[in-house]
Amino acid sequence: MATHEKVDVAIVGAGASGSVYAAVLAKAGKKVVLLESGPDWQLTDLISSDFWGRRIKPASGPFLLEGKNPFGYVYQAGWGVGGAALHYFANFPRLLPNDFKIKSEHGRALDWPISYDDVAPYYDRVAGDIGVSGDAKAEEIWRPAGKPYPMPPMKTFRHGEIWLKGFEAVGIRMVPAAVGMNSAEFKGRRACIYDGWCHVGCPIGALANPVVTYLADARKAGAEVRPRATVTRVLTNPQGTKITGIEYYDEKKERQVQEASVVVLAAWSAQNPRLLLNSATDRHPKGLANSSGLVGKYMMAHFSSGTWAMFDEDIQNHMGTTGAQFMSYDRYGKTSHPGTFGSSFITAGSAMKTSDLGGFANARVDLFGPDLHAFMQRAARGLTRIGAFGEELPNIENRIELVSDKDEFGMPLAKIVHSYDQDAIALWNANFEEGLKIAKAAGAKESWSGRGNMPTIHLMGGTIMGTAADNSVVNSYGQSHELPNLYVAGPGIFATAGASNPTYTIFALSLRGAEHLAEKWSTVAG
Ligand SMILES: Cc1cc2nc3c(=O)[nH]c(=O)nc-3n(C[C@H](O)[C@H](O)[C@H](O)COP(=O)(O)OP(=O)(O)OC[C@H]3O[C@@H](n4cnc5c(N)ncnc54)[C@H](O)[C@@H]3O)c2cc1C
Numbered sequence: 471m472a473t474h475e476k477v478d479v480a481i482v483g484a485g486a487s488g489s490v491y492a493a494v495l496a497k498a499g500k501k502v503v504l505l506e507s508g509p510d511w512q513l514t515d516l517i518s519s520d521f522w523g524r525r526i527k528p529a530s531g532p533f534l535l536e537g538k539n540p541f542g543y544v545y546q547a548g549w550g551v552g553g554a555a556l557h558y559f560a561n562f563p564r565l566l567p568n569d570f571k572i573k574s575e576h577g578r579a580l581d582w583p584i585s586y587d588d589v590a591p592y593y594d595r596v597a598g599d600i601g602v603s604g605d606a607k608a609e610e611i612w613r614p615a616g617k618p619y620p621m622p623p624m625k626t627f628r629h630g631e632i633w634l635k636g637f638e639a640v641g642i643r644m645v646p647a648a649v650g651m652n653s654a655e656f657k658g659r660r661a662c663i664y665d666g667w668c669h670v671g672c673p674i675g676a677l678a679n680p681v682v683t684y685l686a687d688a689r690k691a692g693a694e695v696r697p698r699a700t701v702t703r704v705l706t707n708p709q710g711t712k713i714t715g716i717e718y719y720d721e722k723k724e725r726q727v728q729e730a731s732v733v734v735l736a737a738w739s740a741q742n743p744r745l746l747l748n749s750a751t752d753r754h755p756k757g758l759a760n761s762s763g764l765v766g767k768y769m770m771a772h773f774s775s776g777t778w779a780m781f782d783e784d785i786q787n788h789m790g791t792t793g794a795q796f797m798s799y800d801r802y803g804k805t806s807h808p809g810t811f812g813s814s815f816i817t818a819g820s821a822m823k824t825s826d827l828g829g830f831a832n833a834r835v836d837l838f839g840p841d842l843h844a845f846m847q848r849a850a851r852g853l854t855r856i857g858a859f860g861e862e863l864p865n866i867e868n869r870i871e872l873v874s875d876k877d878e879f880g881m882p883l884a885k886i887v888h889s890y891d892q893d894a895i896a897l898w899n900a901n902f903e904e905g906l907k908i909a910k911a912a913g914a915k916e917s918w919s920g921r922g923n924m925p926t927i928h929l930m931g932g933t934i935m936g937t938a939a940d941n942s943v944v945n946s947y948g949q950s951h952e953l954p955n956l957y958v959a960g961p962g963i964f965a966t967a968g969a970s971n972p973t974y975t976i977f978a979l980s981l982r983g984a985e986h987l988a989e990k991w992s993t994v995a996g
């Protein structure tokens with residue numbers, strides 16, 4: 471076993487949240503090391519192909535998947551530098567003010583310990599840091615005013631525009647989607663060429679992935695990225711009052727210790743609780759930061775109701791990005807659909823490839839042989855899709871627990887138990903019904919709901935934020951209530967899920983948490 475020279479900050483995971491902490495703290499002059507279990511991907515490793523794209527993604531994780539609606543990995547997990555955000559779709563909606571106070575306003579779910587106004591300035595700053603394209607003014611029909619986005623909206627294409635008539639007919643206002651992509655050259659990064667390969671990583675750097683944004687800044691400021699380093703435990707002093715560092719296994723599967731004044735867990739919503747639970751000691755028998763028993767609890771996901779539509783013209787569905795062209799919060803009110811509860815966030819107009827994620831070969835799973843062939847011939851020109859993301863409320867039964875089976879490093883696997891409740895199912899159905907009405911009003915020749923197993927997109931929760939140690943794991947900065955030199959970052963700290971894709975909020979909360987840590991350094995790291 472080797473012990474490395476002590477650093478100021480050890481960050482576990484070099485994805486979306488970890489890269490922000492690394493940039494802020496390295497720029498503040500701290501000695502920062504990021505421990506990343508996967509490879510050190512470069513832009514040159516990104517190849518615009520569904521087959522090659524699989525190299526940069528995890529096939530599964532060290533988790534057993536249980537419950538009525540087991541978690542899936544494809545829309546949320548990453549592996550290697552950049553994390554899932556290396557190959558995300560970069561839809562960048564914000565949460566809205568109504569997300570932060572559901573308990574106060576409806577007597578359901580949980581309140582966040584902060585409000586929209588606490589996060590809003592960080593949304594604006596993230597946009598300026600990494601580049602967001604969109605029309606802030608247009609969005610302000612649903613939210614308080616903020617700064618304009620640094621780039622104008624992306625180009626639109628017929629497969630997105632063709633839906634607008636249908637949305638208008640049912641009273642849904644669509645505005646240009648906010649996306650973490652370059653509609654123009656931005657800080658030396660090229661403008662998007664609309665070839666629709668974002669889901670396997672953007673080789674020209676037009677997609678705001680961590681490698682070309684916060685992580686690049688962190689490296690420039692001296693942060694070290696240590697790839698192929700899998701963290702297995704967070705270490706504490708004998709009294710159990712302070713974090714002292716982390717244990718990890720290197721590429722040769724040799725055990726190493728990295729001492730640090732502060733540890734930031736940024737290894738995604740599923741791994742962070744697993745690490746905290748596996749770091750139990752005599753002083754912390756239930757795991758670190760877990761006297762409340764809430765580590766691993768309140769896991770949440772988004773579901774999506776996709777509506778497919780076939781049109782009788784060439785709508786250029788190969789063009790564009792895998793992000794959306796248009797978006798709407800018109801169904802974001804928690805009681806927008808009668809008889810259901812929760813927000814919906816609507817998107818339209820993502821480019822379509824043949825196979826893999828969202829590809830048109832999977833749009834009619836009931837077809838085989840000549841029927842499938844005929845369908846694909848039409849779909850290649852005329853098929854398009856809209857989607858409505860739905861909100862799942864936090865439920866303590868949706869949880870992560872360690873199990874006795876072990877991984878290759880001897881660390882216990884975990885199980886993720888997840889089932890949707892009746893509210894979620896009702897909302898999922900309501901969005902399908904409305905989707906078909908929109909397709910009909912848009913003049914689609916055929917339309918159908920993309921049903922199947924109810925999807926689980928964007929894993930959140932497990933280390934939720936709150937006001938105190940008896941109702942949450944961390945405070946609004948991601949700092950553990952119990953061990954002040956331990957931080958948790960990422961969607962795991964969300965108290966509720968909203969219906970907006972999470973990463974813009976992940977970046978904003980991470981910026982807020984990292985700057986708070988830099989400001990309070992001497993008291994936290996002391
Ligand atoms: C196909 C796809 C499309 C998506 N589209 C969108 C979208 O349009 N909009 C949106 O908002 N979000 C989207 N997401 C989700 C988004 O990418 C994630 O929400 C975000 O990246 C999560 O950030 P994170 O920092 O928590 O985790 P990640 O960015 O995944 O980073 C976690 C890192 O930790 C590393 N790690 C894990 N365990 C360990 C360990 N034990 N030791 C060391 N390192 C470890 C992982 O390898 C990974 O690199 C998408 C994701 C995918 C996969």
Ligand code: SF4
Pocket residue numbers: 651652661662663664665666667668669671672673674675676677790791792
């Ligand atoms: S569509 Fe744009 S952002 Fe997506 S991979 Fe192509 S150039 Fe990059």
